[in-house]
Amino acid sequence: MRRETQHVLLVLLGGALLRIAADDTHLRYVKPSHRWLLVAAGAVIVALAVVALVRDLRGHGPADDHDxxxxxxxxxxxxxxxxxxxxxxxxxxxxxVNRTGARNAVVQDGDVFPPLPxxxxxxxxxxxxxxxWDTSGSLDGREVTLTGFAVRRGAAxxxxxxxxxxxxxxxxxxxxRLVGDxxxxxxxxxxRVRGTVQTGSATAATGYVPAMTVAAVEVVDAPPDPYEY
Structure with missing residues (x-):
């Protein structure tokens, strides 16, 4: 492959990084805070490739392109x-989600949580x-609203x-796990689901997957940022 072609490929690669960082596309792959890392990496790759391409076109690059x-x-x-x-x-x-098995990958950060708003x-x-983990039972009897995507496990x-x-x-x-109509x-x-937790449903026996009794549910558009952090 000619050196000029390699430089053009690097320009395209850097341009692709800049492209996904220019809108919300990068949120499918990385945290929002990483956007500027993508911008910096793309800009550096494009700049180096352009400098090297100009240098070679002016005849200042390596003479032997055989290898x-x-x-x-x-x-x-x-x-x-x-x-x-x-x-x-x-x-x-x-x-x-289905490929990870039937358990939540939870890590106990503590057993006391602030009161719910x-x-x-x-x-x-x-x-x-x-x-x-909340020993104070802050969720008990409280209706809360969650937003996420549906995962089907048989009829569940x-x-x-x-x-x-x-x-x-x-x-x-x-x-x-959603319970109700x-x-x-x-x-x-x-x-977007509103409901109450079934107390004691998130245990080791259930894979720490709590059950929610659903009071209301509505279909919503996918958010620009689909992940939680």
Whole structure:
């Protein structure tokens, strides 16, 4: 492969990083705070590639291009560019949750939680944590609102969100079993659910998956940022 072609591939790769950082596409793969890392990486790659390309075109690059002509490895740089440009993989969803098994990946951060506000709207992760570990019973008898996507397990329906620490590669699921009149939401349908926890349902025997008695449910659009942190 000619050196000029390698430089063009680097420009395309850097441009792809800048492209996904320019809108909400990057939120499918990384935390919002990582956006500027993508911008910086894309800008550096493009700048270095352009400088090297101009240098070679002016005749200041290496004279011997023989070894590079035999290598096809640099063409692999085109793969992520094509994926982003043509496919734009969606955020992780119900399939990822189902592949992790039937347990929540909960970590006990404590056993005392602050009181709930009026009309509480919780993340799925916080709801699971409170249901599993809160010794004060702050959820008992309280209606809360959760937003997540539907996960089907046979006839059962769960509400789930994925929590990430860095990127989609370290995503871990949090899910809530829904009990009541839900209709028949398809897998991966985004729902806003209001209901109350079934006290004592989040135990080791249930995989720390709490059950919620549903009072109201509505279909909503998928949020720009599908993960919790």
């Amino acid at each position: 590079h002509a035999r290598s096809h490895v640099p063409w692999l740089l085109l793969a992520p560019v094509l994926v982003i440009a043509l496919v734009a993989p969606p955020a992780l969803g119900a399939d990822s 009026d009309d509480p709207r919780l993340t799925v992760a916080e709801f699971v944590q409170r249901a599993a 329906v769960e509400l789930a969100r994925l929590t990430i620490s860095c990127c989609a590669a370290d995503a871990r699921p949090n899910r809530v 839900l209709g028949d939401p398809p897998q991966d349908t985004w729902l």
